[in-house]
Amino acid sequence: MRRRELAVAGVLAVLLLVLALRAPSFFQGQPLRSLLTREAPVLVMACGMTVVILTRQIDISVGSQFSVCSVAAGLLAAHGWPIGAVIPFAVFLGFFLGAVNGALVAGLGLPSIVVTLATMVTLRQGLNLVQQGEFVNLPDRVQWFGLEQTPGQWSVLAIALAVLAGSAFALHSFAAGRHFYAVGSDAEAARLAGIRPRRVTFAAFAGMGALCGLAAVMNIVQSPQVQPLAGAGLELKAIAAVVVGGVAISGGRGSVWGGAIGLLLLACIPSALTHLRIEAYWEKAIQGGIILLACATEIARPRAKKSPPAKAAAA
Amino acid sequence: MKRPTTGAAPGWRRIVFRYETLLVVLLVIEWLVFYRFGTSTNRRGIVVGFGTMERQFDILRHSCEIGLLALALTPVILTAGIDLSVASVLGFCAVVFGRLWHDAGLPVWCAAGATLLAGAAAGGVNALFIARFRLPPLIVTLGTYSLFRGLAEALTRGAVTYTDFPVGFLFLGQERWLGLPTQAWVFLVVALFIWTLVHRRMTGRVFRVIGFSPEGARYAGLAVGRTTALAYVMAGAIAALAALIYTARLGQAKADAAVGYELFAITAVVLGGTSIFGGRGTVPGTLLGIAVIAVLKNGLAALPAVIRLNAAEESAGLLTGMLLLVALALGAAPKLLSARRPRTPLPENLPIPKSP
Amino acid sequence: KAGADIAAKELGAELLFDGPVDTNAAKQNEIVENWITLGVDVIAVAAENKESLSTALRKAQRQGIKVIAFDSDAAPDARSFFVNQATPEGIANTLADEAARLTGGEGEIAIITATLTASNQREWLKRIEPRLAEKYPRMKVVAVRPSDDLKDRAQSEATALMSAYPDLKLIMAICTPGVPGAAEAVKQAGKAGKVKVMGLGLPNENRRYVKEGVTDCVILWNTGDLGYLTAYTAVKLVTGELKPGATSFKAGSLGEKRVVGDNVLLGEPFIFTRDNSDRFNF
Amino acid sequence: MSVPPLLAFENITKSFGAVRALQGVSFDLRPGEVHALLGENGAGKSTLIKVATGAHVPDGGAIVVGQRRHAALTPSTARAAGIACIYQQPALFPDLTVAENLGLRLEPAGALRRVDWRGRRVRALELLRGVGAEFSAEAEVRDLSMPEQQLVEIAAAIGSGARIVIMDEPTSSLTRREQERLFGIVRKLRDDGAGIVYISHRLEEIAELADRVTVLRDGRSVGTFAADAVDPPALIHLMVGRELSQLYPAAQPASDGIGVEVCGAGCAEVGVADVSFAVRRGEIFGLAGLVGAGRTELARVLFGLNPADAGEIRLEGRAVKIGSPMAALRHGIAYVPEDRRRHGAVLELPVSHNITLAAHRRIFPRGWLDAAEERRIAEEFIARLAIRTAGPDAAAGTLSGGNQQKVAVARWLAVRPRVLILDEPTQGVDIGAKAELHRLIRELAVTGLAVILISSDLPEIIGMSDRIGVMRGGRLAGILPGGASASAVMTATLGSAERKGAA
Numbered sequence A: 001m002r003r004r005e006l007a008v009a010g011v012l013a014v015l016l017l018v019l020a021l022r023a024p025s026f027f028q029g030q031p032l033r034s035l036l037t038r039e040a041p042v043l044v045m046a047c048g049m050t051v052v053i054l055t056r057q058i059d060i061s062v063g064s065q066f067s068v069c070s071v072a073a074g075l076l077a078a079h080g081w082p083i084g085a086v087i088p089f090a091v092f093l094g095f096f097l098g099a100v101n102g103a104l105v106a107g108l109g110l111p112s113i114v115v116t117l118a119t120m121v122t123l124r125q126g127l128n129l130v131q132q133g134e135f136v137n138l139p140d141r142v143q144w145f146g147l148e149q150t151p152g153q154w155s156v157l158a159i160a161l162a163v164l165a166g167s168a169f170a171l172h173s174f175a176a177g178r179h180f181y182a183v184g185s186d187a188e189a190a191r192l193a194g195i196r197p198r199r200v201t202f203a204a205f206a207g208m209g210a211l212c213g214l215a216a217v218m219n220i221v222q223s224p225q226v227q228p229l230a231g232a233g234l235e236l237k238a239i240a241a242v243v244v245g246g247v248a249i250s251g252g253r254g255s256v257w258g259g260a261i262g263l264l265l266l267a268c269i270p271s272a273l274t275h276l277r278i279e280a281y282w283e284k285a286i287q288g289g290i291i292l293l294a295c296a297t298e299i300a301r302p303r304a305k306k307s308p309p310a311k312a313a314a315a
Numbered sequence B: 001m002k003r004p005t006t007g008a009a010p011g012w013r014r015i016v017f018r019y020e021t022l023l024v025v026l027l028v029i030e031w032l033v034f035y036r037f038g039t040s041t042n043r044r045g046i047v048v049g050f051g052t053m054e055r056q057f058d059i060l061r062h063s064c065e066i067g068l069l070a071l072a073l074t075p076v077i078l079t080a081g082i083d084l085s086v087a088s089v090l091g092f093c094a095v096v097f098g099r100l101w102h103d104a105g106l107p108v109w110c111a112a113g114a115t116l117l118a119g120a121a122a123g124g125v126n127a128l129f130i131a132r133f134r135l136p137p138l139i140v141t142l143g144t145y146s147l148f149r150g151l152a153e154a155l156t157r158g159a160v161t162y163t164d165f166p167v168g169f170l171f172l173g174q175e176r177w178l179g180l181p182t183q184a185w186v187f188l189v190v191a192l193f194i195w196t197l198v199h200r201r202m203t204g205r206v207f208r209v210i211g212f213s214p215e216g217a218r219y220a221g222l223a224v225g226r227t228t229a230l231a232y233v234m235a236g237a238i239a240a241l242a243a244l245i246y247t248a249r250l251g252q253a254k255a256d257a258a259v260g261y262e263l264f265a266i267t268a269v270v271l272g273g274t275s276i277f278g279g280r281g282t283v284p285g286t287l288l289g290i291a292v293i294a295v296l297k298n299g300l301a302a303l304p305a306v307i308r309l310n311a312a313e314e315s316a317g318l319l320t321g322m323l324l325l326v327a328l329a330l331g332a333a334p335k336l337l338s339a340r341r342p343r344t345p346l347p348e349n350l351p352i353p354k355s356p
Numbered sequence C: 001k002a003g004a005d006i007a008a009k010e011l012g013a014e015l016l017f018d019g020p021v022d023t024n025a026a027k028q029n030e031i032v033e034n035w036i037t038l039g040v041d042v043i044a045v046a047a048e049n050k051e052s053l054s055t056a057l058r059k060a061q062r063q064g065i066k067v068i069a070f071d072s073d074a075a076p077d078a079r080s081f082f083v084n085q086a087t088p089e090g091i092a093n094t095l096a097d098e099a100a101r102l103t104g105g106e107g108e109i110a111i112i113t114a115t116l117t118a119s120n121q122r123e124w125l126k127r128i129e130p131r132l133a134e135k136y137p138r139m140k141v142v143a144v145r146p147s148d149d150l151k152d153r154a155q156s157e158a159t160a161l162m163s164a165y166p167d168l169k170l171i172m173a174i175c176t177p178g179v180p181g182a183a184e185a186v187k188q189a190g191k192a193g194k195v196k197v198m199g200l201g202l203p204n205e206n207r208r209y210v211k212e213g214v215t216d217c218v219i220l221w222n223t224g225d226l227g228y229l230t231a232y233t234a235v236k237l238v239t240g241e242l243k244p245g246a247t248s249f250k251a252g253s254l255g256e257k258r259v260v261g262d263n264v265l266l267g268e269p270f271i272f273t274r275d276n277s278d279r280f281n282f
Numbered sequence D: 001m002s003v004p005p006l007l008a009f010e011n012i013t014k015s016f017g018a019v020r021a022l023q024g025v026s027f028d029l030r031p032g033e034v035h036a037l038l039g040e041n042g043a044g045k046s047t048l049i050k051v052a053t054g055a056h057v058p059d060g061g062a063i064v065v066g067q068r069r070h071a072a073l074t075p076s077t078a079r080a081a082g083i084a085c086i087y088q089q090p091a092l093f094p095d096l097t098v099a100e101n102l103g104l105r106l107e108p109a110g111a112l113r114r115v116d117w118r119g120r121r122v123r124a125l126e127l128l129r130g131v132g133a134e135f136s137a138e139a140e141v142r143d144l145s146m147p148e149q150q151l152v153e154i155a156a157a158i159g160s161g162a163r164i165v166i167m168d169e170p171t172s173s174l175t176r177r178e179q180e181r182l183f184g185i186v187r188k189l190r191d192d193g194a195g196i197v198y199i200s201h202r203l204e205e206i207a208e209l210a211d212r213v214t215v216l217r218d219g220r221s222v223g224t225f226a227a228d229a230v231d232p233p234a235l236i237h238l239m240v241g242r243e244l245s246q247l248y249p250a251a252q253p254a255s256d257g258i259g260v261e262v263c264g265a266g267c268a269e270v271g272v273a274d275v276s277f278a279v280r281r282g283e284i285f286g287l288a289g290l291v292g293a294g295r296t297e298l299a300r301v302l303f304g305l306n307p308a309d310a311g312e313i314r315l316e317g318r319a320v321k322i323g324s325p326m327a328a329l330r331h332g333i334a335y336v337p338e339d340r341r342r343h344g345a346v347l348e349l350p351v352s353h354n355i356t357l358a359a360h361r362r363i364f365p366r367g368w369l370d371a372a373e374e375r376r377i378a379e380e381f382i383a384r385l386a387i388r389t390a391g392p393d394a395a396a397g398t399l400s401g402g403n404q405q406k407v408a409v410a411r412w413l414a415v416r417p418r419v420l421i422l423d424e425p426t427q428g429v430d431i432g433a434k435a436e437l438h439r440l441i442r443e444l445a446v447t448g449l450a451v452i453l454i455s456s457d458l459p460e461i462i463g464m465s466d467r468i469g470v471m472r473g474g475r476l477a478g479i480l481p482g483g484a485s486a487s488a489v490m491t492a493t494l495g496s497a498e499r500k501g502a503a
């Protein structure tokens, strides 16, 4: 593991240690499992975001994609679709939304931050226009995929872990996985090595979308209602988790494990503050402080042997 | 997107085929459409809607803070950086101002001055991490985005709202001076300042070089750290100025001031043709970007159809998104076309003619 | 909104409506200023923030536009009437009294708000705590947590609250998505009945939990009626049938409504419980 | 001859906007030959070979490879056809390890293939050993120096087992020892029946290696000749279109004033220690050494990129502290870096901005931009160094490799420095421009500059220097007088231990 991942893990360990000493009540089975279950969909999205950022792109429309998939899946479920059909539908819808981003970025060569900014606003406002903020009530059998609560929670967690392990494995051990690193590191060099950067970029966005769809389903099964706003702010959370976890925003460096650790750290903070009985209005300041702290650990690192390269000639 | 002014051979093509021209055309179209369909005479025989002077001033006043943030972001983005914390700094400064004036009892103009310093200091925190310790701007400002909003909340425990500012101060945000809303003058001065800095001074050149290649800039003996720091400190100070105007316009200072404005500001900058990868971009472009968004947002709220749908907010969002995509695609079109042209169908694998 | 539409139709008035999904003071200000230049006859607002909006409203009054406030008040000199569904005191007191009733007047309670800065939330909080301190000294508010108006976040917060405060007796959510969020958390923790859930909310979002017995009571007012009354007040104000100083006026199907000072009163808030859960649909 | 060529170009044309880089070039490569491609900077050599590797799509003409005619290749079809290339500017992935860089180049395409990490490492080590590289296969490429990156490129090309190997200035930053090893490899490839396209500006290499020579001028082929049929003067004439009389300008007596003096300077961070020498004003002090000897590192120390942590640096007798390039610039020290792609020219900026980048005192008098002055300076240097560009407003990235190098040199000349450090200034520069640069360097020295010249081109070091410092392992191993023989310099660079091994 690289330094940054260790550093973030270190900050997380310190936080957990403080909790163990000051508020051992944090470590209880059900609430902890519940916390993890709630973060499981975000973890799935963080995996996708890792891949997107590795390719030297960014996707800030994931929160909106998540919302759209949630509401669409919710409406279908409310109209009596079985959950077995809702899942593939949501994944496919997400894939489609991601593919639109991918086509604009890879096909037309537009900068991803702008494209996804545009799709984010468009999707979100479109959803507001249609749904006007109203909840979708789901039939009972949707919750926990129709399982009991505990097995349901475990299965949500299992899906998230499977996605995490699967993407880690694919990124590390398959040629296709390495192509994301190659394109993110230097797209022109990748082209010359016979990789098709546009395809790889497209795949990153489409995959991100599909994972948003999956995450949306993993989220809606956790309660009997869907809130159209559910995805608000998720893009920031996913991106923060990934970059805090050491994935370089300039592409080509990092791993999904880093993203997972980063997410764990960010996810623990609100609950930790409650357990430490710190008043809520300190929360944002502390969260910001921890992000800064996690990246400040880099400062202590001995200077890189040679100067870092200039960004590969930007688009 | 075209290369920024190189100070060379003007020629009408250069001027006509600039990205900025596209924005001007867009702006004019927008304005004409809204003027035509958004203006009417009401039952009392008064001209109302988009066409009124009052409405135009409203546009100026409402877009002033976002405009300032966009201006502040332009140099930052030119250096291939980003500052997500500007709106949080705005909120923080609004609260600091309120506290200094209300709780500490400073005269209002002293409090304002101190607030500008506070803003610069907040920018200095970003600068310290980014320019000095060379950490990635996105992460650092993501951290300070939470930090400063959080400090604003902590300072007021989320609850305190400072109000009852003296009339002299509210003049800044609610009245007119020499025919224009007061804050428009402030905005103009800042815009002129940033324009000079970016287009006429050494600093602007250094911003761009850093944006293209920070290493290249270092090897050229340029003041990389100092100039990067300047961009962020300036962003902080301008955010503080925006905080004062925001406070004066609404007559209140509260921890949630300008939540989400950073996104609008970034949108305006990139719509204005500044490359998020740094190096490319112009101040006039940013100004046009702001104008296009502001007119769109206000104009839609004057269209009868949109009003009946009760969807000004949503449709403005939708259209801004679409507009951004269209502008980008148009900006990229010439490049794409020329790149496609030589790619005539490839007659591959033709049989080899008998070699002589 | 729906109620206002009905009233507008009855009265033959044209109704403009703009309510962004996420509100803040600056945005409201812009909307009102846009309306001024559209030259409307009456502006009815639910002020997100008193002071900031009042500037714009006074400007409207100067231009001969009548202004009324509903839901949450603007500065008194910036509007002619306030259509009062329930005063902040009324709501806060009802919330506090209900909480006391559910807990038997003692024990720890926690509050979930929308954001720490939202002004209506502040108004209520500001009044709930003294009310509890004064009338139910053995009850204690141990934590106030924000939920960003997100149900999922409210659920996470409620879960953390229950494990951090094992003696917690009740969770009160004073924002709409907060109540079902807290209820889901209690349900998943298997603490239904042990930790009570109550708050401000809408019937449709809570009916399920109320029926299941997870949520004990939801305080609400009939938003349809509020809209109806607001629209009626607005029109009557323009036609001159309602003048400052009146003590009552006839508001269509709602019948005679009381006017106290410059407040038009809708009536007391409803308490939505298991017993009356099918009476509302919105 | 009846053997079909491995690779043939027929009337290839290619334009970049208004620049017509190739205008109907034909060329063929036979099995078992080294075919040299010569031409001035910007003649179109790199463009031509990029057409062969699929990096560029030609506007017209055909490429014949392996019994097939193509209008254009793509990188993967080129690879499938057995074409491998060492690019002039390393096309590597800076964030990945050497082993992975090699893996991505060499392993079969298929995206669903499993990555064999262990096999990759073993293979990489083997290839690196083959080209004489001494760094680890696990090193990240961003941490490698320019010559080391070039070795990785070479290893990748060799490892591909290609029948057609294209080398675009492979030796530009290599020193004699690596060069010899490369020649060995090239000869072996040739003897195995592969065809090699070899591009270089060093004519002595051509004489040593090439079987046939094709000369390009202004995007057109001037002709193909058997290597032993044309001697260097004739080649120069073909390339440049005129005679070049003398390669190195005559040495001039230096003044007595000390320009820069280094006393026991060192920097632990980059492994430079205890270096002492003095350069008089008007003197050219050459620095020789092997790849990794630390010459670049020494230059970085002097320029403040890695500030010295030991010893002292004196400028015209005064001790100065050089903590950053900015400080160096203030003291009149200029440094032309070796890695022009990363450090030399800012590729996206116009040529004019690049040239005036360090001379902002001149174009921002009193802080305001003087556009006319900027243009004047730019045009002056474009003319003086014969920089081939569409104009001062063209982005530096559109220039050919050699012309980019000239831009990098021009930037520092525009500053009018007192001490000029040149790190491989003529790397990749064509023979005519090289002579021009040499003349210019000497002229500058005569005006009173102290010049430190780092070069891996042995004849250049010997021909230009008034004295030659030899570096080994980050230390100054000795100072030889100007005009020392090549073998003396070689011996000194290798050091006693290796000399025994080599003997």
Ligand SMILES: Nc1ncnc2c1ncn2[C@@H]1O[C@H](COP(=O)(O)OP(=O)(O)OP(=O)(O)O)[C@@H](O)[C@H]1O
Pocket (backbone or CB within 6 Å): D016, D017, D019, D020, D021, D039, D040, D041, D042, D043, D044, D045, D046, D047, D048, D088, D388, D389, D397, D398, D399, D400, D401, D402, D403, D428, D430
């Ligand atoms: N991407 C590009 N865009 C525009 N012009 C280009 C581009 N690449 C090359 N050129 C132009 O094409 C011409 C030929 O360039 P090329 O790189 O082939 O020269 P070269 O013979 O390899 O020179 P050198 O010896 O300096 O490497 C030059 O005038 C160059 O400016």
Ligand SMILES: Nc1ncnc2c1ncn2[C@@H]1O[C@H](COP(=O)(O)OP(=O)(O)OP(=O)(O)O)[C@@H](O)[C@H]1O
Pocket (backbone or CB within 6 Å): A304, A305, A306, A307, D135, D143, D144, D145, D146, D147, D148, D173, D175, D269, D270, D271, D289, D290, D291, D292, D293, D294, D295, D296, D297, D338, D454, D456
């Ligand atoms: N900043 C650094 N810190 C530690 N080691 C370094 C650093 N930079 C380079 N090195 C190592 O020191 C050696 C010197 O590299 P380099 O090839 O640049 O030396 P050089 O003598 O200047 O070579 P050249 O002949 O190309 O000028 C290399 O083995 C490199 O890996």
Ligand SMILES: [Mg+2]
Pocket (backbone or CB within 6 Å): D045, D046, D047, D088, D168, D400, D401, D402
């Ligand atoms: Mg070349």
Ligand SMILES: [Mg+2]
Pocket (backbone or CB within 6 Å): D145, D295, D296, D297, D338
């Ligand atoms: Mg070197």
